[in-house]
Amino acid sequence: MLFHIKDQFPELRPYLDKYLEFQERLEVPAKTVLLEEGKISGNYIFVAKGCIRAALNNNGDDKTTQFFFENEGLTSLESFLKNTPSLFTIETIEPSIIYLLPKKYVTALLDDLSHEPRFLKVILGFLAERQLHYMHEFVSFIKDTAEQRYQNMLNDRPHIIQRVPQHYIASYLGITRVHLSRIKSALARKQG
Amino acid sequence: MLFHIKDQFPELRPYLDKYLEFQERLEVPAKTVLLEEGKISGNYIFVAKGCIRAALNNNGDDKTTQFFFENEGLTSLESFLKNTPSLFTIETIEPSIIYLLPKKYVTALLDDLSHEPRFLKVILGFLAERQLHYMHEFVSFIKDTAEQRYQNMLNDRPHIIQRVPQHYIASYLGITRVHLSRIKSALARKQG
């Protein structure tokens, strides 16, 4: 929420720079858990290099719900705002470089920024974008078949397919890895 | 976004009251289209009485994506913020009383409020809530079967099932009305 804003909105830079020193830099291998499902989220997480996923345990099977790559940041929003246990586990997929900003600094920063009128539009745009993202995903489940959702991913976010193991992608699409494999071979048969 | 905030946050009332006079009150029968898919959204829509739905045409069949009831407000956010054609048709389900606030007043109000520090938290909380709503819907498609989604709706939003025709609910759940009917009779057989 913070550090990618810095580049897009230079006028806000002074507000943000003040907090950079409080970040903790982590260099971690693949499959490192950054936040466990059921725990309270204590940090804003920024991905400098690598990629990570959000996942939940659904009666024993692991369901991936989101992917994050370089220069994306995340919190378990619900956990962060309401101090409730996180619905998701946050875990690296590749070896990654991560920055953590403890929650107290994030809230302090928000307080700073609430006195800065220009910030309202920034935060509005930022949250609206996330909201539209989830809304599009949701609508896609209503209107599209699994095969169409895979095609959408191929078109809109091909880096996911290139970098992420297939079983994570399958659960993200709401299907099994067997079915995803079938979809791929059906598409290959159709055109190559 | 505006008029239900008024009651929750009395300190913002002066900001909001100024704009009340610009609302247009509409009393309309069921199946009245308030915004057509493909058109640019020109108003913030507030439901005073009745209920409405958002829907889209997917290769000829009508898919309902959201329901709104008394004291809820909506915009086609994407259309509103980016001035792009709305993805959805907005249509009344029951005879309804609707208030419209033209876009220019909404943006003027937001400008007013950007100078009011207390407002940032309000808008943050408000947008976060919408975002969490979509996220939960999205996650539910990943982890739940159609039958479980119907059960969730029964538990969390039973008024929808009571007031909305079944074929709208079916498309909202991502299934056909035939399948929804089967789910209902399966549940009835299980317990009654």
Place this chain on the structure above:
DNA sequence: ATTATTCGGTAACATATGTTATCGCCATGC
């Protein structure tokens, strides 16, 4: 090098869901 894991493909069968068609009920308009 050798083993153990992870990953992706495929087959056979089971279950979930879609499609089409038919029926009955009920509200509405004529």
Place this chain on the structure above:
DNA sequence: GCATGGCGATAACATATGTTACCGAATAAT
């Protein structure tokens, strides 16, 4: 009163998707 259309249930059949099991390639651990 009688049509008409919207709505919901159900059946028969078709397709989509899940489950389990097995294979082989690539990668990591020893």
